[in-house]
Amino acid sequence: xxxxxxxxxxxxxxxxxxxxxxxxxxxxxxxxxxxxxxxxxxxxxxxxxxxxxxxxxxxxxxxxxxxxxxxxxxxxxxxxxxxxxxxxxxxxxxxxxxxxxxxxx
Amino acid sequence: xxxxxxxxxxxxxxxxxxxxxxxxxxxxxxxxxxxxxxxxxxxxxxxxxxxxxxxxxxxxxxxxxxxxxxxxxxxxxxxxxxxxxxxxxxxxxxxxxxxxxxxxxxxxxxxxxxxxxxxxxxxxxxxxxxxxxxxxxxxxxxxxxxxxxxxxxxxxxxxxxxxxxxxxxxxxxxxxxxxxxxxxxxxxxxxxxxxxxxxxxxxxxxxxxxxxxxxxxxxxxxxxxxxxxxxx
Numbered sequence: 247x248x249x250x251x252x253x254x255x256x257x258x259x260x261x262x263x264x265x266x267x268x269x270x271x272x273x274x275x276x277x278x279x280x281x282x283x284x285x286x287x288x289x290x291x292x293x294x295x296x297x298x299x300x301x302x303x304x305x306x307x308x309x310x311x312x313x314x315x316x317x318x319x320x321x322x323x324x325x326x327x328x329x330x331x332x333x334x335x336x337x338x339x340x341x342x343x344x345x346x347x348x349x350x351x
Numbered sequence: 352x353x354x355x356x357x358x359x360x361x362x363x364x365x366x367x368x369x370x371x372x373x374x375x376x377x378x379x380x381x382x383x384x385x386x387x388x389x390x391x392x393x394x395x396x397x398x399x400x401x402x403x404x405x406x407x408x409x410x411x412x413x414x415x416x417x418x419x420x421x422x423x424x425x426x427x428x429x430x431x432x433x434x435x436x437x438x439x440x441x442x443x444x445x446x447x448x449x450x451x452x453x454x455x456x457x458x459x460x461x462x463x464x465x466x467x468x469x470x471x472x473x474x475x476x477x478x479x480x481x482x483x484x485x486x487x488x489x490x491x492x493x494x495x496x497x498x499x500x501x502x503x504x505x506x507x508x509x510x511x512x513x514x515x516x517x518x519x520x521x522x523x524x525x526x527x528x529x530x531x532x533x534x535x536x537x538x539x540x541x542x543x544x545x546x547x548x549x550x551x552x553x554x555x556x557x558x559x560x561x562x563x564x565x566x567x568x569x570x571x572x573x574x575x576x577x578x579x580x581x582x583x
Contacts, residue, residue: 250441253459253496263430264417264488269439269461294444294457295499315510317455318444320503324495327414330407338399338502341509345392347516 251292251318256281257299261326265297278305285309285321293319299326300333310337357533359540367537371530378522385515388450392508399505402498409491416484423478432477442496452511454504457496 255265259274266272271293275281281302286309288296296319303310303323313321323334357363421429445456 249443250460251444253440253442260417260421261414263433264413264484265492266433267485268489268492294442294455295496297495297499314506317453317503317507320455320499320506322495322499322502325407325410325414327418329411334403334407335400338396338403338505341506342396345389345509345512345516 249292251294253295253297254288254293254319255297255324256284256288257297257302257324257326261299261301261324270297275302278302282306282309285313285319289313289316289319295319296321297324298322299324300331301326301328303333304331357537359537359544361541364534364537364541367530367534371527371534374522374526374530378519378527381515381519381522384450385512385519388452388508388512388515391449392505392512395501395505395508399498399502402494402501406491406494406498409487409494413484413488413491416480416487420478420480420484423480428477429481432481449504449508450511452504452508454507455500457500459496 252271254271254273255262256273256275258276262272262274273281273284273288275284281298285296285298285306298306298321300323303321310321313319323337325331325334357367424432439461441460443458443460445458446453447456448454
């Protein structure tokens with residue numbers, strides 16, 4: 247419990263800059279490849295929560311899958327400046343389907 | 352008939368019966384676990400949905416506020432204003448155990464205590480809209496952290512439910528029927544052996560009897576012969 251963790255925000259500069267004022271670690275990245283590398287790198291450090299913009303997440307489904315079952319880091323999608331793409335909601339839907347075996351809600 | 356290569360012995364039968372009992376007990380327990388997990392999961396998911404909708408909506412408002420702020424300021428000034436944060440957030444992570452699934456519980460501490468003291472810039476060079484935007488973001492952030500916690504919980508629980516479901520199904524549709532089949536097979540084989548033994552015994556008895564009768568007949572014949580010889 248004594249260990250403290252970091253919260254990272256990964257996304258394009260406009261979406262991310264506000265979080266910097268709150269004291270989160272921000273990584274303004276717009277290239278998917280770079281973001282992929284960064285997330286893997288962050289996962290190895292003491293980073294517990296990564297907020298990722300949906301715009302980037304759309305291009306990195308493999309990364310989301312990779313960390314879905316790990317306790318840390320939690321990758322949480324947030325809408326970027328361009329608006330919500332509904333991926334976050336789709337992911338909830340997917341996890342329901344995965345658990346129940348059918349879409350029930 | 353799948354994999355019936357068991358030895359039809361009593362020892363194997365006892366072993367299989369034990370196995371079946373364990374499997375049935377495990378099946379019941381896992382089923383209970385699955386049902387309870389599912390209940391918790393659906394609750395969590397419902398929460399995630401509403402919270403996510405809220406967070407997304409509020410974040411869009413915040414993004415809008417930042418857009419307005421950046422329209423009123425040069426991007427250099429804005430970047431400069433936000434470049435060096437005054438606030439810093441420390442996250443501690445604990446665990447909560449829901450039906451043997453470890454889910455994270457986040458708790459965060461900010462370096463500066465008051466909420467109004469988070470602006471990392473002097474007010475002179477920046478517009479008021481930026482203050483509003485940062486302020487609003489600070490409020491959304493609490494919800495975002497809550498969202499992170501329950502969404503991750505939901506993901507982890509989904510994984511556990513999937514695993515448990517598979518185990519339950521494997522037990523229900525493969526393990527238990529197979530074992531029952533094997534037990535039935537052994538029972539039948541043993542009964543068959545019993546019958547075979549009985550028949551064999553009866554057969555042997557018959558043969559012995561037949562032999563005894565033949566012998567008796569022979570002896571009778573011999574006696575008759577000697578009797579006849581003496582009388583003539």
